[in-house]
Amino acid sequence: MPVEPPSRDDLRLVRRTLEALPGVAEAEVLLIGDGPGAAVSALVSDGRPLPEPSVAAPPSARLDDGETRVVPGCLAAMERAAVLAIAHTVHTVQTTGLFRHGAEEVADALRAAPRHRWIVRRWLAALASENLPAPPSRQELARAMRDLDAARQELGYPAEMGRFFQTALRSLPRLVRDEISLQSLLFAGGGMTAARGNYRDNLISRRLNRAAAEAVAARAPARVLEIGAGVGATTDAVLAAVGEVDYLFTDVSAFFLDAARERFAHRTGLRYAHLDVNAPMALDEQPFDVVLAANVLHNARHAGRTLAAIRELLAPGGTLVLIESCVEHHLVSASMHFLMSPRADALLPGFADVRQGQDRVFLTRTEWILQLAAAGYRDLRVEPAPDGPLAAAGQHVFTAVRGERHPAPAPLPPEAAEALPPHLVPREIHTVDALITDRSHRP
Template sequence: MNGPPIDALTDLPGVGAWQWVPGPERPTLLVAPATSHPAGLTNPGVEQAFVDPASAAGDAAVAGADLSSLSQLSRLLDEVALLAMARVLHRARLFPDGTGHDTGQVLDVLRVAPRHAWIVRRWLSTLVAEERLRYDPGTGRYHDLVAPDRVGYARARRKLDEARRGFGYPPSMTRFFVATAERLPALLRDEAGVQELLFPDGSTDTAEGNYRDNLPSRWANHAAAAIVAGGTRSPGGPLRILEVGAGIGATTRPVLDALAGTELDYLFTDVSRFFLTSARTLLGDRPGLRFGLFDINLPPTGPQITPGSRDVILAANVLHNARHVGRALAALRELLAPDGLLVLVESCREHYQALTSMYLLMSPSAGEQRWFTDMRSGQDRVFLSAAEWVDQLDAAGFDPLPVLPGDNHPLADAGQRVIAGRVRSGIPRPDPVLVEATLAARLPPGDRPERIHAVDRVMSAPTTVPMGEPR
């Protein structure tokens, strides 16, 4: 279905605003009450009970490390990436002697696969912002590239290992960064894949360096584990945890350590069987630990994943992949018990190094008709800011906890943040069952939404995702 039948969506029971969200098969309908809730419902005492132990756990995980130099080391990583971008453009002879090209011409010369075009557009805007390239808004052309010289590029490459050590990455991360920089033209053309470089011969060592071993990830994973350990369990039963996008288990292991001796019903899920197989080998002997497939962009299904069945949901470095964050959060909230806890670990700052490596994993699939349909639509970006995540949690029906690490913490600028929220109670929302019954009387089956989620507030969205209020 290309768009919503707007007349059929008027005067729905209890609905003050709605949003029609495109999906892989059929759309999802988000419905919100007519009256928005007042801000600031989170109990400050409850907040502090989570914040202090979580911050202490994060600090203990990086105790003894020099955090004061991370900003400078981050700039070293950025510099290597900037030179790698400019090197690809220069070697393609795109900007000789002041010659200008528009974005389409750059993409054509590099023969960029359509799904990776957004990355090159980010290169161009980043190089302009860093004064390594000029842009003429009158003609829409870029020109005067500051071409990297061999000596400067070689020097920056040598400093890359210094930055790697300072951040606590293993040596395999230097090899990964260098390998992706050398293969960028082929990677952009989809003649090679980043997965082969990130998981050489099926090894997860490099991925563990990216998601577990470095200082920002180590801090965030242990802080998140402390928050999960403080989750409220159902009376007389185990602590029921769902981890989505668990990947290599970088956050799972600190969580299991923090919950040693606790009775668990822990469902470790990912979209890939590769990670499930690896996790069974690493974690499979823990009582109460189970494994399953879960795709954050598809409706949750299966006897293990039912409404109200989880006390805690953990999602580390995965929810930015949701094609519509609001839809994904609404679906996760429905899986949580009353007073349930959602804990996210997310990168909230763009690092240039990702533009020449990890971002290639985040492009839409070759056959995907749409990419992001939330506030990121048409913006050539993947990550949300910490403030945007808090706003999204609030709109979906969570009372957000303070974001960690705090803005004044030495690791805040690194971008890895822990964002958590507790299911909000006492807010009257539309009943999806009544809304569904009303639509069933108005629309043929093929025109009805696949899912209906009640939220506290409908977020602003691009014009390609229609929104409405009753007339």
Template sequence: MDLNEITAAVRQHPDIDDALVTTAISPHSGEEELLVYAVPSGSAQRWGRLVETATACLVEGMAEQREALRTWRDFWDALDEISVLVMARTLAQLGAFRTPEQPVSVDSLMQRCAVAPDHEPLFRQWMHVLADNKILRSGPGPDEYACSDTLSATELDEQVEKRMAALVVDGVERVFTDYFVSSAAQQVDLLRGEASPLPLLFPDGDPTLAETFYARNPISVVLNGVLAETVAKAVELGPTDRPVRILEIGAGTGATSTTVLSRLPAERTRYCFTDVSQYFTDHAKQRFAEHTFVDYAVLDLNNHPGDQGFAPESFDVIIAANVIHTARRIDHALERLRPLLTPSGLLVAIERTANTPVQMVTVGFLEGFSYYEDQRKESNLPLLSPAGWVTTLQEGGFHRIATLPQGAAATTELAEHVILAERSADDPPVARRVKLHSDLAMLLPDPNASFHILPVEQIPRRPDGLVDERSLPSPWDEA
């Protein structure tokens, strides 16, 4: 094993500015083990501080909102169960599955129930959910379903009403319950395309309901706080010779903007608030008039930003709260967004990462949940998993990626993630995600060999230029 050759190779890693590879005898095993002393690159240090900030804020936010999160989770789980009954009731109202045990194809059902073609993906999601909940049975054909008993609209309506009456709701739960009840009552017209879902979310054009929901539910409170603190840290670590330029896409009602803008220094920031609808940008101009460092523009993710007045490498940070999934093709949206970032620029997103029955009877009727033309067609689900986001971002030229929270318990509790992604400084995009430990393992004669990575501020050297190994920390030193 040539340690000098390994050291030279380690120094080529994009996360490392300087390195020293040596060996030492482990006091525990008595075996010789490899030690990699590494001086993190400037971008790696910045990334580490951003992830550290996001993680600390998430832990603190979840602790502060623990009871509210638990209440919200129980509330959402109860609505999920009710949503399954709402789907079944809607099919009964449409006259589906009148003959027990008779298989019917999805195409035949859509024709019989006059389902709008635009809602075919959503209708197929319903079939899967109802089969998973044993209300329907899939088969015998690959696209067929049957029901053991005739669906009774009256009986199902009674079950829905009973479950709704048992809900304990207050505050933001009440706001969402009202929206849920309105949506549930119009499922037939929504499914047939005879009613628009937008007036339900924006009654009489008023954004208050949507704004209250997206700003005040405890998951949004926690994750908007994480996003805001991370962006504020990015500004702190950003260039000092000019303002840090921030673009928010799909800003909508401004629920996330409100939290972010309150944490940004006006003299250090230039913020561009955008949405696909001028209605929201006009509303934001009035709402955020006191923030003189904010500009406003219309931006559609499904079209090229250059054709909409946005120049390449004109932003240091891009914010996207529950919006990237609304693009017809997420991969194309990322291909359009990435060039807008400066090299090593930061994308900070919030994305719901669980597809639920509640979604399928409420916002599922909105265009962004049905018009996907990318890899989601294979699963017929509009929301990507955390792993799906990592892969898609990696393929889109982002080489450092973090999804928070991590771990099954936290993921289940939130069902949403903050996603951090750093644009690669390279063009064309990097082929894979940067993972320091596995990258270094591949440099060793034995990739399975045990080794330690120890970050240091600098490699200590004696006056004669040689490495002062006595000043290097030990991986076994408890201090």
């Protein structure tokens, strides 16, 4: 029999119980984990106003030079190929006019899997934004594909990544129907060359990984935790910058952990552990000087809750370094977004933070700044500079220091726990400086 997660009424009861506690002005309650392991998590705030977050201006040319001037043009060519491939896919099943039918009708015609229908909605929004009411010609699509590959080469993506882009764009109908998985294309033959090309072996990623590595090294850390380390693309740059340190490499996937053990076998100081940003993140570890999370925290179901949990893993004055995409590019909607669809059997589909119900994955640059400040971080820095060519990639390196405005989280008082059924007692309670909540969605 399927396990039913707590209802909105259940979560509302937990919230009211928490908000009745001394010192708690506001609480937000959500579920973490999934299936039988789903658990209640809570954020609490004392209600003090959050000062306007300030961001230190980065050196304007630190990541940009003559080499990065090609980024905007190359990305425009890649975006053009993606949106034309989306238009071709949609128009194969829509012969009476693109904007005469709703998203559900288009998804039905595509025979889209339920878990991927949010991607179809993104596709239709992309076509509307690009004013593409008619299908591209074969010649136009072929030319765009050639331009995509030329741009891929100019940005330094390996040939395997080019094949991945081309195959994904030509496989959109099968991907959206769940006849093939994006993982089978990205890790074709069990190899990681394409994935490393996406996260390491290109001009954009090299600059961002270097900036992240320099931010880590500036802390002169003795202990580093990397969350969602994946193929180790950022790990390479950081290890080169910091030398031998106590480095805990974590990921949710045993596949990546096993590959990392083999790949970094020659390195001393590296340890490995399973860690899921959507589950309780308590580690039996001493606090870390630096926590690094590259291209992973957008997977968090609730960004504020995950940032608060990470803050509790940092030593006083410790530094969090993030690399995050902040723009929903068309090429991503036609490729990597398939990795973000919920499992077919997921009980907790979708996001529970400011992205809830919005058919998007990435927080904006401004939203990340607000989330970091609300979760108790200070001394925020963001690169690249907004006016530089690298900013066209929509990816940023965020650096923030653990603040000390609020106390460490305390366990739920026994009298409050007794007022709740056992399955509703929060598994974790995080004290934050402020809550960023869409009240229309809040239980």
